[in-house]
Amino acid sequence: STTRTAGWRTRRGLPTSPPGCGAPARTRAQLAALPGHAALAAALDTAWRGGVSYAHVREANGRLFALRHDVGAAVPALVVRERDGAERVLVDPATRPPADGPARRPVAIHNFSPSPDGRLVAVHTAPGGSEVGAIRFLDVDAGTWRPDVLAPVWGEFAASWVDSATVLYTRMSDRPGADSLVGGSARLHRLGSAGDAAPVLLAAAGPQTVPVEPREFVQAVESPLSPWTLAWVGGARADARFLVAADEAVRAARAPWREVATYADGAGSAALRGDALFVVTTRAAPNGELRRVDVRHGVVADAPVVLPAGAMVLQDVVATADGIYVRALDDGVHRLLYLPDGRLPARPVALEPATLRDLRPSADGRRVTLAVVTWTHDARYVAVEAGVARPLGPTSASSPAGAAVEVLRDEATSADGTRVPLTILARRGAARDGERPTVLDGYGSYGLVTTPFHFPPVLVWVARGGVFAHCGVRGGGERGRAWHEGGRSANKPNAQADLVACAERLVALGLTTPARLAVTGTSAGGLLAPPAALRRPDLFRVAIPRVAVLNPTRLAAAPNGANQFAEMGDPRTAEGYRALAAQDAYQLLASAPASPDWLVTVGLEDGRVAPWMSAKFAARALARFGDRRLVVVRADPEAGHGVGSTRAQLVAEFADIFAFALSRFGDPAFAPAAAR
Numbered sequence: 001s002t003t004r005t006a007g008w009r010t011r012r013g014l015p016t017s018p019p020g021c022g023a024p025a026r027t028r029a030q031l032a033a034l035p036g037h038a039a040l041a042a043a044l045d046t047a048w049r050g051g052v053s054y055a056h057v058r059e060a061n062g063r064l065f066a067l068r069h070d071v072g073a074a075v076p077a078l079v080v081r082e083r084d085g086a087e088r089v090l091v092d093p094a095t096r097p098p099a100d101g102p103a104r105r106p107v108a109i110h111n112f113s114p115s116p117d118g119r120l121v122a123v124h125t126a127p128g129g130s131e132v133g134a135i136r137f138l139d140v141d142a143g144t145w146r147p148d149v150l151a152p153v154w155g156e157f158a159a160s161w162v163d164s165a166t167v168l169y170t171r172m173s174d175r176p177g178a179d180s181l182v183g184g185s186a187r188l189h190r191l192g193s194a195g196d197a198a199p200v201l202l203a204a205a206g207p208q209t210v211p212v213e214p215r216e217f218v219q220a221v222e223s224p225l226s227p228w229t230l231a232w233v234g235g236a237r238a239d240a241r242f243l244v245a246a247d248e249a250v251r252a253a254r255a256p257w258r259e260v261a262t263y264a265d266g267a268g269s270a271a272l273r274g275d276a277l278f279v280v281t282t283r284a285a286p287n288g289e290l291r292r293v294d295v296r297h298g299v300v301a302d303a304p305v306v307l308p309a310g311a312m313v314l315q316d317v318v319a320t321a322d323g324i325y326v327r328a329l330d331d332g333v334h335r336l337l338y339l340p341d342g343r344l345p346a347r348p349v350a351l352e353p354a355t356l357r358d359l360r361p362s363a364d365g366r367r368v369t370l371a372v373v374t375w376t377h378d379a380r381y382v383a384v385e386a387g388v389a390r391p392l393g394p395t396s397a398s399s400p401a402g403a404a405v406e407v408l409r410d411e412a413t414s415a416d417g418t419r420v421p422l423t424i425l426a427r428r429g430a431a432r433d434g435e436r437p438t439v440l441d442g443y444g445s446y447g448l449v450t451t452p453f454h455f456p457p458v459l460v461w462v463a464r465g466g467v468f469a470h471c472g473v474r475g476g477g478e479r480g481r482a483w484h485e486g487g488r489s490a491n492k493p494n495a496q497a498d499l500v501a502c503a504e505r506l507v508a509l510g511l512t513t514p515a516r517l518a519v520t521g522t523s524a525g526g527l528l529a530p531p532a533a534l535r536r537p538d539l540f541r542v543a544i545p546r547v548a549v550l551n552p553t554r555l556a557a558a559p560n561g562a563n564q565f566a567e568m569g570d571p572r573t574a575e576g577y578r579a580l581a582a583q584d585a586y587q588l589l590a591s592a593p594a595s596p597d598w599l600v601t602v603g604l605e606d607g608r609v610a611p612w613m614s615a616k617f618a619a620r621a622l623a624r625f626g627d628r629r630l631v632v633v634r635a636d637p638e639a640g641h642g643v644g645s646t647r648a649q650l651v652a653e654f655a656d657i658f659a660f661a662l663s664r665f666g667d668p669a670f671a672p673a674a675a676r
Contacts, residue, residue, distance in 0.1 A: 027634050031656040036669035041655035043464070047456035048647055051397020056111070057371070057381045059392075060363035061118035063140070065090075066394050067109060074646040075108045078123060080140060081393060090138060091123055108644030110155030115164045116224065116363045120146070120191075122159035122167060129605040129640035129649075131155040132180065135169060137191060150195045152180065155643060160221045161363075162251060165191045168201070168220040168229070180607070181560045186220040186231060188253050199253035202231055202243070210243055210257045215562040220250070224365040225319055226272035228295050231257060237566040238447030238477070238484055239263050242270045244277065244295045260293050265300040266481055268447070271319035273342060278306065278324050280314045282481035288314030290326060292342065307339065307346055313480045315449075318359050318368050322386050325349075325368050327356055329449060332409065332421060332478070336370070338387035347387050355451040375425060376402030378454040401459035404428055407452075412471070412505035415497040418486075421472035421479075422502045423450075424511070425462045432510035437665050438467040438517050439544075439658075440503055442532075444475030444495040445524035446567055447484035457654035466658075467511050471502035473528060489569045490579035496532040503532075503539050518542035518661045519596075523609060523641065526550050527568065530585035530617075537594040542664045544657055546601045547609050547641050550617040551586040553577060558610040586617045595625040599632050599660045601653065603639035611635075632660065 031037060049071045057066040062083045067076035078091040093107040105128040114121045119140055126133025134151035138144070150159070150169055157170040166188065173183035185203035189195060200206050204214040212218060212233060220231045229250045234240030241262055245255035261267040266282035277293040279300050290307035293300055307314070312328040312335060319325075324339040326346070334356040336349040355373040358381075362369060369392055371379035378396035382389045408424040430436065439461065443450060450470050458468045472478035473495040475487025487495035503519065506512050519540045521529030526548025533543035549568070555561035556571050568583065570576035581587055589595075598621055602614040614633065622631040634656055639645050645653075663670040 027632055028652070028656065030632075030672075031634070031659055034659045034663055034670045034672065036662065036667070037655060037659045040460075040464075040659055041651060043460050044457055044651045044655055047399045047401045047460045048651065050399045050456075053378055053396035054381065054394035055371075055379065055396075056358055057369055057392065057394050058112070058114055058360060058363075059367075059369055059383070060114035060116060063114065063118040064393060065112065065114045065121060067112075068394075069647070074106060074648060075644070078109055078112055078121070080121075085393070090121065090140065090143065091125075093125060105638065106646050108646075110644060111158040113158045113161060113167075114140075114363060115161050117164050118363070119164065122161075122169075124153055124155055124158065126155055126644060128638050129603055129636070129644055131607055131640060131643050132172065135159050135167075146191060148189070148191055148193075148195060150189060150198070154181070154184075157217075157219055159189075160219075162188070162222045162247075166251070167191075168222060168250070169198075170217070170219045171198070179559050179562065181217075181563055183214045184217055186218045188250065201245075201250065201253065201255050202233075202257060208255065208257045210259050215565070216241075217563070222247070222250075223272040223319070224363065225321060225361075226274055228272055228275070228277075229255070230270060230272050230277070232270075235563045235566065236446060236560075237263075238481070239266050239268055239282075242267055242277065242279065242300075244272075258295075260295060260298065261300040267300060269316040271317045271324070273319035273324065276342065278317050278319060278342065279303070280317050280326070285309030286482040287312065287480040290314060290317060290324070290339075306342060307337070307344065313477065315477070316359060318361055319365070320361050320368055320385075321365050322367075325359070325384065327359060329451070329477070332423065332449075332451060332472070334451060336384070338384070340387065349384055349387055349389055351382070351389055355453060373452060373454055375407050375452040375454065376405050376459065396454075398454060399456040399459050401456065401463040402454070404463040405459055410505065410509070412498070412501040414494070414501040416494070418474070418494075418498070420474075420498040420501055422505055423470045423472070424506070424509075425458065425468045426511065427462055427465055430465065430467075434507075434510050434513050435516065436465065436467045436512045437662060437667065438469065438506055438512035439661065440469045440471060440499070440506065440517065440519045441525075442471045442473050442495070442499045442502070442519075442521055442528050443523075443525045444473035444487050444492075444498075444528050447475075447477035447481070449477045457650070457658070461658055467506070469502065469506055471499050473498035473502075475528070488567060490575070490582070492527055492531075492579070492583045495528055496535060499528055499532040500536050500539060503536070507539075514539050515541050516665045518544060518664075520544040520546060520657075521548060522546040524549055524567075526585065526609070526613075527552060527583040531583060531588050533596050534585065534588045534592040537592070537596050540596045542599070542661050543596045544599045544601070544661070545585070545614070545617075546657075547603055547606055547614075548585075548600075549609055549613060550600075551584060551613040552580045553584045553587060554613070555580065558613070560608050561610075586613070586620060589617070589620045589624055592624070595621065595629050597630040597632075597664045599634060599657060601634045601657070602636070603641060603645075604635055604637045605640040608641040630664065 137146040187198040231243040291303040333353040367385035569579035
């Protein structure tokens with residue numbers, strides 16, 4: 001059966017249909033038919049064509065490797081910049097997909113890693129929005145592929161070079177019918193040998209003596225600064241276990257791993273330098289402290305403190321030949337601290353307050369490279385050596401829409417009195433007349449922090465008179481480990497209350513009203529935004545869950561579900577199920593007294609969050625509120641979780657999102673035909 005609501009035609013249920021027809025095509029056609037949609041999409045496309053952008057710059061033997069997104073290109077290409085500054089394309093996935101890849105589907109590069117001598121580069125690609133693909137090896141000078149193919153590999157895990165002919169990599173499980181993100185293994189591959197025969201170094205029921213659970217991810221990483229190899233064991237959680245083994249044992253594929261950091265240590269980042277492992281740990285300090293572990297016999301719990309805890313939140317550590325670098329969070333932006341030879345005093349590196357991303361040591365370990373990003377300026381890369389930063393070369397063009405944007409820092413007061421950070425992007429000089437169309441975003445999981453990022457759709461939205469705000473709810477890491485725990489699992493209602501408080505603050509500041517306010521959450525943000533919208537439907541006109549976890553009580557039945565238990569809750573236990581029920585938007589729909597309008601986005605190739613969660617949620621929302629609220633599903637058959645999406649896909653998605661919101665806010669330029 002069908003209903004009509006304010007000019008929109010919706011369909012009860014979610015019929016399956018071939019790509020390009022049926023429900024996905026119908027929804028997108030309806031959105032595209034809104035009068036202002038075409039101009040909005042054109043503005044988004046123009047903003048993304050401001051110039052060339054670079055990401056993931058890596059340095060090896062004087063060469064710089066990077067992903068370069070050219071104007072008009074669908075996805076970034078892999079390029080190399082020689083010592084003389086000459087730059088050339090190595091892999092253009094739009095025109096040169098790997099020979100055994102399906103050429104009819106778009107291919108994206110998810111990661112790459114150059115060999116220490118810069119002559120080879122290991123490239124991970126995956127087709128059609130999927131993040132599951134293969135690692136292949138390109139000869140940089142000849143431009144030809146080696147015959148080695150390592151698969152299946154998830155795009156999160158890059159190869160780590162042991163020497164110019166050997167890599168460590170993480171292989172996914174390929175058991176028929178099984179969750180491919182369960183049962184992975186760290187392996188050693190020598191170029192020229194069969195990938196399927198690569199020796200297993202670390203896995204559940206593997207040859208090592210340190211136990212690994214099937215749901216844990218494993219990754220082994222080589223360091224040019226140490227005779228030891230580091231292994232990371234963890235998953236979708238704020239902390240990890242760290243193991244070490246001697247290089248010679250790893251090369252012989254008989255590594256006797258030793259655990260130096262457990263989950264109880266709250267270790268989130270570690271780096272090897274000689275016989276020392278430098279670890280950022282929250283074991284005794286919620287804001288983190290840096291400890292130095294003697295890997296020959298020490299463990300984190302007994303290791304001396306190198307950098308004590310302070311007001312800043314310590315996040316990551318990188319080792320170089322001249323010392324240790326620590327990335328710290330300071331009131332919503334990053335700072336970089338340098339410890340010469342790994343010792344105090346720590347010296348701040350002279351960089352503007354910004355997001356510092358892509359922190360990597362060069363292949364020889366001499367220096368660290370990183371990108372500096374703000375809300376209005378895209379990445380510019382610098383190299384830091386002996387605590388001094390200098391331009392590295394690749395600099396991304398920024399969207400001209402950013403010139404009109406002003407960034408404001410504020411706070412909201414949550415229901416229990418907690419002060420919650422709120423970042424607001426608004427057009428310079430815009431009146432606080434309560435009429436600004438506003439999108440409020442939140443995430444609040446895994447201890448992750450949303451620091452400034454340059455994203456053209458947000459800048460266009462703001463330049464056209466809208467407001468974009470991000471609420472740093474508990475569950476994230478904005479204020480350290482205690483902040484994360486305050487919104488994790490059973491404490492997620494605190495985060496939902498934080499998001500509500502941020503919405504109320506936006507109204508109190510005179511920026512918007514509930515009739516012109518949309519709330520959105522992406523991925524694990526589905527544990528946050530949709531429940532908050534259902535608890536306070538009077539506060540939000542629109543809710544937009546993107547590729548969201550909307551039915552977490554069913555994690556045990558979902559791909560990548562077991563990996564989420566530590567962060568969200570284990571549905572196999574009574575305590576865990578109760579925690580998940582308070583986060584489950586699908587379950588909350590059954591008792592919700594009212595509802596906003598919904599635009600539910602989903603990528604049908606999503607391997608991180610099961611698309612059926614969105615389908616279930618939309619079907620129940622339509623059954624409960626479809627007679628008085630609009631429920632629209634936007635499905636992209638060729639998209640996944642958003643990683644690897646083409647520029648055209650992103651333009652289309654955000655044009656649909658913003659057009660939907662404006663239509664529900666009553667903007668006459670976006671009114672459906674039957675409502676005009």
